[in-house]
Amino acid sequence: xxxxxxxxxxxxxxxxxxxxxxxxxxxxxxxxxxxxxxxxxxxxxxxxxxxxxxxxxxxxxxxxxxxxxxxxxxxxxxxxxxxxxxxxxxxxxxxxxxxxxxxxxxxxxxxxxxxxxxxxxxxxxxxxxxxxxxxxxxxxxxxxxxxxxxxxxxxxxxxxxxxxxxxxxxxxxxxxxxxxxxxxxxxxxxxxxxxxxxxxxxxxxxxxxxxxxxxxxxxxxxxxxxxxxxxxxxxxxxxxxxxxxxxxxxxxxxxxxxxxxxxxxxxxxxxxxxxxxxxxxxxxxxxxxxxxxx
Amino acid sequence: xxxxxxxxxxxxxxxxxxxxxxxxxxxxxxxxxxxxxxxxxxxxxxxxxxxxxxxxxxxxxxxxxxxxxxxxxxxxxxxxxxxxxxxxxxxxxxxxxxxxxxxxxxxxxxxxxxxxxxxxxxxxxxxxxxxxxxxxxxxxxxxxxxxxxxxxxxxxxxxxxxxxxxxxxxxxxxxxxxxxxxxxxxxxxxxxxxxxxxxxxxxxxxxxxxxxxxxxxxxxxxxxxxxxxxxxxxxxxxxxxxxxxxxxxxxxxxxxxxxxxxxxxxxxxxxxxxxxxxxxxxxxxxxxxxxxxxxxxxxxxxxxxxxxxxxxxxxxxxxxxxxxxxxxxxxxxxxxxxxxxxxxxxxxxxxxxxxxxxxxxxxxxxxxxxxxxxxxxxxxxxxxxxxxxxxxxxxxxxxxxxxxxxxxxxxxxxxxx
Numbered sequence: 001x002x003x004x005x006x007x008x009x010x011x012x013x014x015x016x017x018x019x020x021x022x023x024x025x026x027x028x029x030x031x032x033x034x035x036x037x038x039x040x041x042x043x044x045x046x047x048x049x050x051x052x053x054x055x056x057x058x059x060x061x062x063x064x065x066x067x068x069x070x071x072x073x074x075x076x077x078x079x080x081x082x083x084x085x086x087x088x089x090x091x092x093x094x095x096x097x098x099x100x101x102x103x104x105x106x107x108x109x110x111x112x113x114x115x116x117x118x119x120x121x122x123x124x125x126x127x128x129x130x131x132x133x134x135x136x137x138x139x140x141x142x143x144x145x146x147x148x149x150x151x152x153x154x155x156x157x158x159x160x161x162x163x164x165x166x167x168x169x170x171x172x173x174x175x176x177x178x179x180x181x182x183x184x185x186x187x188x189x190x191x192x193x194x195x196x197x198x199x200x201x202x203x204x205x206x207x208x209x210x211x212x213x214x215x216x217x218x219x220x221x222x223x224x225x226x227x228x229x230x231x232x233x234x235x236x237x238x239x240x241x242x243x244x245x246x247x248x249x250x251x252x253x254x255x256x257x258x259x260x261x262x263x264x265x266x267x268x269x270x271x272x273x274x275x276x277x278x279x280x281x282x283x284x285x286x287x288x289x290x291x292x293x294x
Numbered sequence: 295x296x297x298x299x300x301x302x303x304x305x306x307x308x309x310x311x312x313x314x315x316x317x318x319x320x321x322x323x324x325x326x327x328x329x330x331x332x333x334x335x336x337x338x339x340x341x342x343x344x345x346x347x348x349x350x351x352x353x354x355x356x357x358x359x360x361x362x363x364x365x366x367x368x369x370x371x372x373x374x375x376x377x378x379x380x381x382x383x384x385x386x387x388x389x390x391x392x393x394x395x396x397x398x399x400x401x402x403x404x405x406x407x408x409x410x411x412x413x414x415x416x417x418x419x420x421x422x423x424x425x426x427x428x429x430x431x432x433x434x435x436x437x438x439x440x441x442x443x444x445x446x447x448x449x450x451x452x453x454x455x456x457x458x459x460x461x462x463x464x465x466x467x468x469x470x471x472x473x474x475x476x477x478x479x480x481x482x483x484x485x486x487x488x489x490x491x492x493x494x495x496x497x498x499x500x501x502x503x504x505x506x507x508x509x510x511x512x513x514x515x516x517x518x519x520x521x522x523x524x525x526x527x528x529x530x531x532x533x534x535x536x537x538x539x540x541x542x543x544x545x546x547x548x549x550x551x552x553x554x555x556x557x558x559x560x561x562x563x564x565x566x567x568x569x570x571x572x573x574x575x576x577x578x579x580x581x582x583x584x585x586x587x588x589x590x591x592x593x594x595x596x597x598x599x600x601x602x603x604x605x606x607x608x609x610x611x612x613x614x615x616x617x618x619x620x621x622x623x624x625x626x627x628x629x630x631x632x633x634x635x636x637x638x639x640x641x642x643x644x645x646x647x648x649x650x651x652x653x654x655x656x657x658x659x660x661x662x663x664x665x666x667x668x669x670x671x672x673x674x675x676x677x678x679x680x681x682x683x684x685x686x687x688x689x690x691x692x693x694x695x696x697x698x699x700x701x702x703x704x705x706x707x708x709x710x711x
Binding site (some may be wrong): 064129 | 488545676
């Protein structure tokens with residue numbers, strides 16, 4: 001590697017590194033430090049004091065944290081498999097070379113590039129008792145469906161948010177699967193066809209194994225994104241009704257910015273980070289990403 | 295020699311001139327830019343203040359309301375607070391506790407203090423010192439549709455003293471429910487969503503039942519927010535939604551305007567909107583008498599910060615905008631209640647006999663300030679959450695117990711007791 005090359009590499013790395021360090025790495029370590037203090041958003045007359053592990057011990061008795069964590073796990077366990085399967089299905093569909101497949105790729109991807117807050121506001125309207133979704137369900141069932149106030153009903157609110165989240169996020173995973181599909185050499189399929197393989201067999205023995213790395217990536221990234229569930233619940237239900245959509249991220253936000261308790265909020269973020277880290281590592285270990293060797 | 299004297303003269307003149315320029319003390323004022331009308335009034339006030347005198351020059355900085363509190367918090371942490379700023383009522387205690395606000399007692403004369411509404415002083419006083427004075431206050435009462443009230447032959451109270459009693463109020467709700475055109479007798483503005491409105495609008499219910507959000511002397515929530523009176527208040531409130539007297543999930547802001555609701559439990563700020571929709575059918579009804587009688591209060595108020603090098607100059611500006619004539623200029627555009635009794639006399643709607651004078655009477659007699667303590671952000675969040683869950687059918691006892699526990703936990707953590 002020449003010296004000149006190093007310079008170029010540094011120049012390319014610098015902008016992203018600075019942003020990452022200033023906005024991700026430093027704040028993370030600050031949060032770690034603050035989690036051992038009683039720092040408040042509006043500083044107190046007594047100043048900030050080190051209070052050891054008090055914040056971490058408090059967490060064990062924090063009912064809302066555990067409610068949020070339970071909801072987060074339910075969300076991940078339902079959304080991740082569904083969204084991944086759905087994304088793979090869509091990718092297979094739009095991978096078929098048809099006249100309009102490019103158009104449909106764009107259509108499926110559109111919700112993903114729309115801001116989550118905007119999407120949430122629009123879906124809030126759709127979910128109204130007199131909204132479009134209730135109207136649709138009522139008309140296809142010939143009036144048997146009576147209007148449900150989706151976001152105000154403890155049984156419906158969380159599923160409604162899950163459905164909307166899958167709809168919004170699926171385009172991104174579809175795109176990754178699509179890239180993975182197009183990586184698979186056409187010769188594999190040609191060989192299989194000569195051997196008389198059915199489409200189902202082709203999918204099971206060629207497509208699926210070839211997509212292993214892609215699937216691993218999609219599963220892990222979807223899991224992390226799903227744990228960060230915030231905008232939807234903040235805009236659509238604010239954690240309600242009766243905590244049925246309360247999540248850890250919402251709890252962190254409420255603690256730090258509504259109740260002005262930065263110290264405890266930081267402790268929550270650190271613990272939550274560790275939980276997600278462990279889950280990601282376990283996933284990675286189980287799925288075992290294979291590195292291709294050139 | 296001549297050249298030297300010219301030089302000396304120049305230096306002398308420069309000094310003299312610059313001193314006379316410096317004589318005007320510059321102060322910076324931060325203001326949350328609210329409605330368009332409010333902005334124009336404050337800009338005009340600053341302009342006139344700067345032109346009628348040359349000792350103090352005010353630089354007005356308007357910051358968007360949406361992120362105003364965050365900006366002030368950031369400036370407080372960074373030590374960049376301006377000389378003067380306005381703060382939302384419930385936040386004042388927190389800033390005063392943190393030592394960011396300069397006490398105003400040395401400037402305010404006893405006569406001037408007596409002229410302010412008691413509610414304004416209650417909101418501005420923290421631990422024996424006055425930290426903020428507003429030019430206006432807010433009012434909470436019940437707006438009524440006269441058409442429906444006349445149809446059921448309901449008595450329309452004139453003032454705080456002859457307000458509806460508990461039995462009268464329940465009787466009226468029951469009759470209104472039976473009226474064919476009325477979908478929900480009472481509109482609680484649940485569409486404002488879980489937030490400050492829930493505390494502002496519904497803590498007076500708890501206080502009217504004889505409860506409160508917290509024991510204000512001992513700073514303990516346990517036994518007060520979840521005491522027997524509070525449980526009764528919560529149960530009564532929940533029953534209103536269960537019996538269909540109020541809509542737990544109104545789709546919009548229009549229930550009262552389009553005649554689906556007969557009464558609307560909300561503040562002064564809807565006056566113009568309601569007046570346009572109902573005309574002469576709009577009546578303002580004082581808060582009902584339960585075990586006691588209570589209403590909400592509080593609004594934006596002005597403070598001088600400890601960061602200011604010229605608190606006297608800052609006060610000159612506040613003194614100017616707190617004059618009755620200036621107060622009325624502001625309240626005429628934003629519709630709020632003037633903060634001084636002498637100013638209410640100048641206001642068309644708030645003067646004695648005016649259409650909204652009930653608000654002034656209420657603020658003088660039955661208004662209860664939201665707890666003036668640095669723990670307020672926790673209290674309001676816990677209470678609003680409990681109210682939200684109670685509306686949605688949660689167990690009242692459990693919700694209020696949770697609120698008590700989470701408030702007490704935080705107060706202990708903050709070391710306030």
